[in-house]
Amino acid sequence: MFSANTYARRREQLMHQVGRGLILLMGNEYSPKNYLDNTFPFRQDSNFLYYIGLDHAHLAAILDTETGETVLFGDELTIEDIVWMGPQDSLKDQAQNVGIREVQDYDLLVEVLRAANKQNRAIHFLPPYRSENKINLAYWLHLPLLDIHKEASPTLIKAIVAQRSVKTAEEIAEMEKALVTTKAMYLAAMKQTKPGVKEAQLAGIAEGIAVAGGGDLAYPIILTINGQVLHNHHHHNILKSGQLVLADMGAESSMHYAADITRTWPVDATFTQRQKEIYQIVLDAQLAGIAASRPGVRNLDVHFAAAKVITNGLKSLGLLIGDTDEIIQAGAHALFFPHGLGHMIGLDVHDMEDLGESYVGYTEGLERSTQFGLKSLRMARELQPGFVMTIEPGIYFIPQLIDMWQAEGRFSQFINYPALQAYRDFSGVRIEDDVLVTPDEPRVLGPGIPKEIGEIEALRS
Structure with missing residues (x-):
């Protein structure tokens, strides 16, 4: 974790921005995979990590904007917990490590929230994405479960987006650190690529390196010969000569900061002329x-660049015809480039996507397009120093999409x-x-990480 001062400054800034009321930050719980004690790997909520820094289940915090104090809610370990999980620092010691002085039992949280409700104090919370937290919020605040996301605080969301973006x-x-591990993942996968190898073998090698790096995967690996399928998480194919491998993968550091890298390389030692x-x-591109990624430039315009x-480039190959600006304005190029150029990245691979892309990537007066391809641009607003963006253009040949557009006479x-x-x-790049x-x-x-044609071919050979 970072220093106690880092977390204290973050909370102080957040409380100042929100201005009034209580801020409720909820950590995550363990989620059962198929029965209660067999859980998915635990991943703490990123906003909780950012402001509180504690990376285990069954925690929540209240930040009081009027007193400036933060209270951590959780439970100390029992002897039963220690038998199964081993000794750990007390919750009070953990709280002190992140600059929090007051700790209360988790069960008291509902009393604090309901008392604040009676006093007509604003309670700011974020849109929950985990079922456990949705149920708890609905119970604690007497809100309808199915509409709980509608009650989330825009004031809090905007304050967090402004802070976490930089x-x-x-x-x-x-x-x-995550990118150092990610490079090792790519070098290993590229070197082990050859005809007859399964996609799953390469994906398994890469995942093992991510875990060995002290963290985990930032998101499920995409590693496929079918690069034209944008989010292809299947790894059942066997590589054949003449094919391309598209991999989209990134490690997460031990503190959960993400890397997100995509590379495309040939199954053979060299690219074919058409692949080149x-x-x-x-x-x-x-x-x-x-x-083009400079302060004051809209990411929308970076996408257009x-x-x-x-x-x-596709005009030079005879696949597109006509005026470049007219092609782009009409959206005809999206047959080959049907997604946005990139997104913010940080503690989340799609940073703060749980808070809503309309807050993270768009602003008043800059509405999301409904045009095919452009509507998938997650981030359109002006860039600022401190933003970290993925830049990930691609060209894909999707037979089903080609057939549909051709049958309709589109463009x-x-x-x-x-x-x-x-x-x-061809698949995709x-x-x-x-x-x-x-x-x-x-x-x-x-x-x-190698991406020039000469670099990749030198590594492959």
């Missing part, structure tokens, strides 16, 4: 997106459907890095 030097250091052509277009490179003035027939079995927005040049975080 990463400090110590947060960047944690993310770079598509790959280089994606790489050029990614470099353009990185270069990458889309322009992709469109021009036939821009898309060369006959020429696309030769690419139906995506390249992704994590980029820090600075007052000057954008900075690609981490030790550098």
